[in-house]
Amino acid sequence: MAALLTKEKETTLYLGPQHPGITGNMMVELKLTGDTIQRAKTHVGYLHRAFEKLMEERLWMQCFPIVCRICVPEPDPNEENLARAIEEIEGREVPERAQYIRVLMLELARITAYLMWMGGQSGSMGLYTMPQWSIGDRDYILDLFEELTGGRVYHMYIWAGGVRRDLPVGFKDRVRKVMDYIESRLVDYDRLLFENAIFLKRAQGIGIIDKEKALEWGVVGPPLRGCGIAHDVRKDEPYEVYDQLDFELITHEGNDVYSRAMVRRKEIEQSIHIIRQVLDKMPSGPIHNPGPNPLKWKVPAGDAYVRTESARGEFGYYVVSDGSLKPRRVHVRGPAYVHGIALLEHLLQGANVADVSFIMNSLGTCPPEIER
Amino acid sequence: MEPILQFFYNLVPGLADLPLWIAATIVGAIVVVAMFTYIALFALIGIWLERKISGHMQDRLGPMEVGGWHGWAQTIADTVKLLLKEDIVPDKADKPLFRFAPILVFAAALSAFAAIPWSRSFIPANLNVGLLYILSISSLVVIGILMGGWASNNKWSLYGGMRAVAQIVSYEIPVSLSLIVAVLIAGTLDMQQIVLNQSGSILSWNVFRFFPFPFIAFFIYFIASLAEVNRTPFDLPEAESELVAGFQTEYSGMRWSFFMLAEYADMFVVAAIATTVFLGGWQAPFEFLTFIPAAFWFLGKALLIVFVQMWLRWTLPRLRVDQLMYTAWKVLTPFSFALIVFVSLWKIL
Numbered sequence A: 001m002a003a004l005l006t007k008e009k010e011t012t013l014y015l016g017p018q019h020p021g022i023t024g025n026m027m028v029e030l031k032l033t034g035d036t037i038q039r040a041k042t043h044v045g046y047l048h049r050a051f052e053k054l055m056e057e058r059l060w061m062q063c064f065p066i067v068c069r070i071c072v073p074e075p076d077p078n079e080e081n082l083a084r085a086i087e088e089i090e091g092r093e094v095p096e097r098a099q100y101i102r103v104l105m106l107e108l109a110r111i112t113a114y115l116m117w118m119g120g121q122s123g124s125m126g127l128y129t130m131p132q133w134s135i136g137d138r139d140y141i142l143d144l145f146e147e148l149t150g151g152r153v154y155h156m157y158i159w160a161g162g163v164r165r166d167l168p169v170g171f172k173d174r175v176r177k178v179m180d181y182i183e184s185r186l187v188d189y190d191r192l193l194f195e196n197a198i199f200l201k202r203a204q205g206i207g208i209i210d211k212e213k214a215l216e217w218g219v220v221g222p223p224l225r226g227c228g229i230a231h232d233v234r235k236d237e238p239y240e241v242y243d244q245l246d247f248e249l250i251t252h253e254g255n256d257v258y259s260r261a262m263v264r265r266k267e268i269e270q271s272i273h274i275i276r277q278v279l280d281k282m283p284s285g286p287i288h289n290p291g292p293n294p295l296k297w298k299v300p301a302g303d304a305y306v307r308t309e310s311a312r313g314e315f316g317y318y319v320v321s322d323g324s325l326k327p328r329r330v331h332v333r334g335p336a337y338v339h340g341i342a343l344l345e346h347l348l349q350g351a352n353v354a355d356v357s358f359i360m361n362s363l364g365t366c367p368p369e370i371e372r
Numbered sequence B: 001m002e003p004i005l006q007f008f009y010n011l012v013p014g015l016a017d018l019p020l021w022i023a024a025t026i027v028g029a030i031v032v033v034a035m036f037t038y039i040a041l042f043a044l045i046g047i048w049l050e051r052k053i054s055g056h057m058q059d060r061l062g063p064m065e066v067g068g069w070h071g072w073a074q075t076i077a078d079t080v081k082l083l084l085k086e087d088i089v090p091d092k093a094d095k096p097l098f099r100f101a102p103i104l105v106f107a108a109a110l111s112a113f114a115a116i117p118w119s120r121s122f123i124p125a126n127l128n129v130g131l132l133y134i135l136s137i138s139s140l141v142v143i144g145i146l147m148g149g150w151a152s153n154n155k156w157s158l159y160g161g162m163r164a165v166a167q168i169v170s171y172e173i174p175v176s177l178s179l180i181v182a183v184l185i186a187g188t189l190d191m192q193q194i195v196l197n198q199s200g201s202i203l204s205w206n207v208f209r210f211f212p213f214p215f216i217a218f219f220i221y222f223i224a225s226l227a228e229v230n231r232t233p234f235d236l237p238e239a240e241s242e243l244v245a246g247f248q249t250e251y252s253g254m255r256w257s258f259f260m261l262a263e264y265a266d267m268f269v270v271a272a273i274a275t276t277v278f279l280g281g282w283q284a285p286f287e288f289l290t291f292i293p294a295a296f297w298f299l300g301k302a303l304l305i306v307f308v309q310m311w312l313r314w315t316l317p318r319l320r321v322d323q324l325m326y327t328a329w330k331v332l333t334p335f336s337f338a339l340i341v342f343v344s345l346w347k348i349l
Helices: A001-005 A051-053 A060-068 A077-092 A096-123 A131-150 A171-194 A197-203 A212-219 A221-225 A255-283 A335-349 A353-363 A367-371 B002-011 B013-017 B020-057 B073-082 B095-115 B130-151 B155-186 B191-196 B213-228 B255-276 B294-313 B320-348
Strands: A011-017 A027-032 A036-043 A302-311 A315-321 A327-333
Touching: A001 B095, A011 A197, A027 A212, A036 A131, A036 A171, A036 A353, A051 A060, A051 A327, A051 B191, A060 A077, A060 A327, A077 A096, A077 A302, A077 A315, A077 B320, A096 A131, A096 A171, A096 A255, A096 A353, A131 A171, A131 B073, A197 A353, A212 A221, A221 A255, A221 A315, A221 A335, A221 B130, A255 A353, A315 B255, A327 B130, A335 A353, A335 B213, A367 B155, B002 B020, B013 B020, B020 B073, B020 B255, B073 B255, B095 B130, B095 B255, B130 B155, B130 B191, B130 B255, B155 B255, B155 B320, B191 B255, B213 B320, B255 B294
Parallel strands: none
Antiparallel strands: A011 A027, A027 A036, A302 A315, A315 A327
């Protein structure tokens, strides 16, 4: 029998770049025997837009619309990172109200990203009701974004020195209303997805990340917290006003797809909790500490590395300025690069072909962010 | 076929003067056309209904524009679109097999309609082995699907086709075994006799007799029949996020829509078998309701089961291949064997 198995012929299956189960424009080359994956190789390069290089040829102000495009479902951590890096180089103070508004934005964006992930995760196993629900509910938050920033997906709202606009009249109440609604919907989500017997059967014990190696590989965000390792930039190295807010760091033992899902599920609750605190505690005052005319804006020479916790994990920006009108170098360290290439290849080894899309979604693989 | 021939003789007395084989052929052709029309209509309404049901489950409205009232003409418009679409046969495909596969799948689905009793007098072919006939003719679907998957010369199609074969062949066993439970009670394979055997009130339906064994068998049959017709949670052969569209990947236009028609026809067939064998067929649930035509009860019960099939599709995710096989071989099959043993013992004692 063993001899028969070893002689089994390998099939090559190219999953992507156009495939309904893939999370974007990338390809996974699978070597299969039967339904079992022997080796997987990721091929990226279908979406490379050279953002890092592009920014070297743009004014500092013009970099903000570019960084948004790095991570489509959740652009705010990128704006936040770039803004914070510039502020660190310049030594510019950010008014407290602006810091609160930034946290509000980041947490709203986190919820939208998790709602979108929920849709992808359940769509990857053929449960198409969930994407309709969660992406429909995400729209209520997008409405808030539109009201506040003018953009639904890309906001360009967080700015060096603060934020672009103050909250409109009655905005806080509308945020509260949406948060109450999302909280009430979580019960439905639980019943449809997180407590669904078939989901439990499919998710438990699948896509196991080796806990010992997780840190070594540079796994971050929900996949790392799903290994039971408490790592969150919001707690480890609090930025903005996260140190003044009370929230729990969610971890879950299990290392599998299910534990990653549960981390995200519980973090939605924490984000709602954070947003409510932000709304209560937000002081009045200025929202922007203005700098020079953006067309003549020279950032002093220097460099800074900043980190932000996005819905996928830790986003790091290394920004170097040579004192000119344009950045010398902007380096982006995205979580999807680690998760979506090396880790994905590793997890797919020995997995079932039916689980490819399932595992990809649980890692938050995002080709626009892998390639930039 | 006798009652139907008689019905047509009464309708057109001239038919009785013709030799029997000519009369039978004419009547047969008419019945086939009627059945085809019925399947097409059922698919039209079924697809519209499925969109509406899924829409309402997903906080949407579903089609609302075409035709005015709740988009009732949406499927008609889609059918016209499918008719006008270019018919693509891949260059490297095995062309005869590729062309023949949808025909075979649809023919098998259509033939199953022959032995379904719609009322006391309307059953296209009153075979004494009706149930066996339906089970065996609908097994042909597998060959058609494998043919389509193989002939497309596409890895996704091949995977879908292979999965379909593994799935449908495995699930035919619990389907047949759970039906045997009811056959043991009825003592016949004749569809009409099985229905007549359940006359009386709702309590004399097979589901509620010899409680709880046929009741469990009914659920086993229902679950396994979902796998037979590739419905969620067993829609692995056409799993979108895994296999693009499985065996249908390379099909377009009318050929694709014949697969679609066959899928809806099969949905109705398995619902009709469940109705006939377990839910009293065309019989009214209570004695005083018999004034309502039998076809109404039959259609009502069958459509209720079709509705449950659609309902499950939008609330359950898909199983993995190994879990699918586990469910068939380690859960459903042993349970239906146990049910057969229990019911046989009960019958003897």
